[in-house]
Amino acid sequence: MQFTKRDLTKKSEDVSEWYTRVVALAELADYGPVKGTMIIRPYGYAIWELIQADFDRRIKANGVQNAYFPLFIPESLLKKEAAHVEGFSPELAVVTIAGGEELGEKIVVRPTSETIMYQTFANWVQSWRDLPLKVNQWCNVVRWEKRTYPFLRTSEFLWQEGHTAHATHDDAYETVLWAMDEYADLYREAFALPGYVGRKSASERFAGADDTLTYEVLMPGGKVLQSCTSHDLGQNFSKPFGITFQDQDSKTQHVWQTSWGLSTRSIGALILAHGDDSGLKLPPRLAPIQVAVLPIKGADPARISELTRPLMHAGVRVKVDDADHESLGSRINTWELKGVPLRMEIGTRELDEGVVTLVRRDTGEKFQVAHADLAQRVVEVLDEIQANMLCEAEDFLRDNTRDALDYSAFKEILAGPRGFIRAFWCEDPACEAFIKEETKATTRCLPLDAPEERGSCVRCEKDAKHRWLFGQAY
């Protein structure tokens, strides 16, 4: 170990400092040499691989196929959809010189792949029989952000972007909903991160989309984070890119499209949401190491591997820390820092008594389990930890979602605990902009399950039909 937990600031004292330190100390990532870039270290990348494996399985089950499109996009292609290029141009990285020569046409490093994919989709789609087309790619994208933060906002990040084309808007919209369902389920079940699913306001929508669904999660300190999105692109791209098909009546029509993405930002959310003063706290389903086995003082390595073998057969990710030159306390602190959900201590005492000592990272609870029951109990306890972490996060979300009946209450919440605020909004962008200007809070979404009601806008008091969720974004 190069670092020790001694260097970790307490999360309870300074979340921001804690976050940057824990990213380094837990060996998740280092800074790259170019501003806003990040080196994802093996332990951090292993988390990403678990996220990938889970989501990849989900989309393939729905007939989505993986492909890969180029990193470079001709500038002219990006310009084809007006709202899209306008939204992205402030944050583009552009290649102007290549091979030692000034380029005739500039090349853009992809900020997202709609344009380069859809040019090709125009060739792939000819007939209604070619639809729906469902393609996904796992790749890097570049967005030159002014203010960066490891994982949460980096100039280059990794993500998946799914892109589909459909014969009808209904069919497309079903996919928009399906993708968001999968994200929400992934966040709840794997990340143990509950959140709100809803619709973005016009001003917060993806550049080029008719409608954007989002999953919004709550972070410590009461700030909120957009953690993934699913877009209804309508025919906004199929028209300029000429993606047409002949339907069953031989009529030529433009396809209806969707796109949806989940990025390495999700790892930032995971770190922030669950960590504590001792470091990371990973939910078992996304923990690269689920059980850290610590042999103590002369415990026979052969007997320890006898005990861990059934665990591995049960699919548990186990790491035996046999660095016996390090003291027990030091090893314990290392694995706590790295957020391993379950620690197993085995010494001569345990071996003699036919038990092992287990310690939960989430609760600190310490208990003993007989050798014979070990694999079964470990699997059960990991499930309990996963469930408990979700439960705690749900309590936190519920306790930090407040209704604001008038503007002074609204401002009071933002000056105090922040979190999500439910309030009527007239849906006038000017009103939204005013609130943002004055309170730094933006509309996060209109929850999909929000009923239509009669109320008056929290700021202007004009008629409002819905209670929107507001929050201060990360």
Add this chain to the structure above:
RNA sequence: CGGGCCGUAGUGUAGUGGUAGCACGAGUCUUUUGGGAAGAUUUAGCUCGAGUUCGAGUCUCGGCGGCCCGACCA
């Protein structure tokens, strides 16, 4: 991109314009190990460039990078 703070060994820090030091870490050896072990020994550093100066880690300017605040951020 604007304002503020900052950049010294792997990490954290000290360092009045005049010999770069300490702790932890890392390597080797010995003894240790039930919540951050000890001794011996070795190792490693001034972000980059220009300027001022006899002399710059220290002063000035610029670049690059980081943190905080703003603007921006599917």
